[in-house]
Amino acid sequence: MTDQLTGTARKPLSRDLVLETAVGLADHEGLGALSMRRLGQELGVEAMSLYHHVANKEALLDGMVDAVVGELIEAVGPGGGTDAARDWVAALRARVLVARTVMLKHPWLPAVLESRTSISAPLVAYYEGVLATLHAGGFSNDLAHHTLHALGSKALGFSQELFDPGKGGGAGEQSGAELAAMAEAFPHLTAMMAEVAHDDPDSTLGWCDDQTEFEFGLDVLLDGLERRRTGTSG
Structure with a gap:
């Protein structure tokens, strides 16, 4: 297939191409710009052609989540291993901050994740890596379960900001x-x-420095979890 305007070969339409294009559109113009009609225009096809690859807009969003979480899994690896056994705090912290880097590339993703009614297979695989890291660090199943609740969305690299x-x-x-x-x-x-609100170069807030606040909250949680894991209270 050839693009009539540029004369260059156009990739054949596929589910992967539809999702890749949808993710790129949402990244650059925001989720509000994403519609089946607009996506068809970006791909040079009629919107109806898209329904051969995604059933509807919700299915499109599900696929976009899976695509980006797949990118996230590739970036962080399987979790667990000797590094986590040696220092689970550093291993989990690094994993979460890599996840945050991916999230910042796709600022629309947190809102879409929170709107999903079921957890996707790639997301399950991501959490499996978090649990592998915790178990390698000596966590029981019970404490690992509490940890997932305590971390909440931070495990995926984002949190709902108090001051937005x-x-x-x-x-x-x-x-x-x-x-x-x-x-x-x-x-x-x-x-x-x-x-x-003061222009204080020593202030860590800056109203608000999202990265600083994210890392502060993450470190408080990790420090407290390590005390729980070892049974210390100091």
């Missing part, structure tokens, strides 16, 4: 008068907002 600039603005957008008006009713929140 896209949902109403952050502290940096509050004027002095607005902060003063809030101070009497909400003294602790106002004090925190006033402090972290």
Whole structure:
């Protein structure tokens, strides 16, 4: 098949090509730009042709999740092994931060993951690697189960941010008068907002430095889990 505009050979339409193109479109223009019609335009085919490869929009989103989680599994490897047995904290931390790097390449993915009604086979395989790492580090099945709950979406490299600039603005957008008006009713929140909104090069927040906050939360969890694993309380 040849593209009439460029004269170059066009890849034959396949499920893999449909998913690859859909992922690229969502990466560059956001999930809102993704429709079957738009995807067909990107591929140079009628939208109806896509239904030979994906049943509907939800099936398309399922396939996109599987494709990116497959990319994630390739990046992090199977999990477990001698490195995890020697230092499970470092092994799991590295695994999660690699997952975060992949997530940041696909900023639409967390919202789609949270909207899925079932867990996909590649996602099961990813969590198998997390469990392999924990078991290599000496975790019982019971503690590993609690750990998955405690980690939540952090295991996949993202978390729901408490302060999302896209949902109403952050502290940096509050004027002095607005902060003063809030101070009497909400003294602790106002004090925190006033402090972290300062242009302080030593501040770790910066309202908010998502990477810093993600790693802070992850490290707190990992430190606490290691104390649980070893039965220490110090």
